[in-house]
Amino acid sequence: MNKEKRRQILERLRTNNPHPETELEFSSPYELLVAVALSAQATDVSVNKATRKLFPIANTPEAMLNLGVEGVKAHIKTIGLYNTKAENVIKAARILVEQHNGEVPQDRAALEKLPGVGRKTANVVLNTAFGWPTIAVDTHIFRVSNRTKFAVGKNVDEVEQKLLKVVPAEFKVDVHHWLILHGRYTCLARKPRCGSCLIEDLCEFKEKVYPEE
Incomplete structure (x- = not known):
């Protein structure tokens, strides 16, 4: 062409x-990060349905850690691969709290080091949350x-x-x-x-x- x-x-x-705009519902870079990670092999509709109940309870890495793996599972069990995704969400939250002051880094390498975050997810976050090309x-x-x-x-x-x-x-x-x-x-x-x-x-x-x- x-x-x-x-x-x-x-x-x-x-x-x-x-x-x-993305069809995933989010109101912060962290919510977007979680939503995109949950959307692997799942529809945006199913992710939005789950996060509408999850995010009012836990929409920061600190709150997610307090919710714990089982708490996350309870909210996302309608999404495919929810066991692994819940564990990754908690692991990623811990890294964000311990290494990034609870903030989502505007750095590809740092994003890709988070469990459950690959190049595609990092690209979505950098693009949609931070306006990167x-x-x-x-x-x-x-x-x-x-x-x-x-x-x-x-x-x-x-x-x-x-x-x-x-x-x-x-x-x-x-x-x-x-x-x-x-x-x-x-x-x-x-x-x-x-x-x-x-x-x-x-x-x-x-x-x-x-x-x-």
């Missing part, structure tokens, strides 16, 4: 949604980037590096959200909604799907 076509795609996505690549972004030919890569790391290279600076902060939402609601995995896609004429996917007339 050429540079001009990419720019047109990004301009259309921006026009359609000038201020995209990072691009977290999840399954939606990986699919959309490859299917449209916007940024082709064999794995999430390759796609991330390609996106960082080809996305102009003015779009970098928001492109993560645009591509996720596009993959979640239009460019679906099994049957993309090409007939209602706002970038359909720019997309280079050769097997486009249209509703039967």
Whole structure:
């Protein structure tokens, strides 16, 4: 895909949604960190349902430690892998209290040292909580980037590096959200909604799907 076509795609996505936001509910960097960690292999809807009850009780690392592993489990047991996630949430809270004065660090290396936090989660926190021009690549972004030919890569790391290279600076902060939402609601995995896609004429996917007339 050429540079001009990419720019047109990004301009259309921006026009359609000038201020995209994550669908995870949060009111602080720490709440976002926990929500993103819980969202691995789970839907944002299921995470929001759990955190609406969890965060009023524990929305700081100190309060989370006071709640304890079993207390966290009780609130997130409707989410997949909740046992491991609860343990990671408590371990991460302890590190934040002991090493970062209870604050979420604006530092990738420090974030990635937290249990349950990988590169993707760190990218989301840096981007969404702190406004960094990072691009977290999840399954939606990986699919959309490859299917449209916007940024082709064999794995999430390759796609991330390609996106960082080809996305102009003015779009970098928001492109993560645009591509996720596009993959979640239009460019679906099994049957993309090409007939209602706002970038359909720019997309280079050769097997486009249209509703039967």
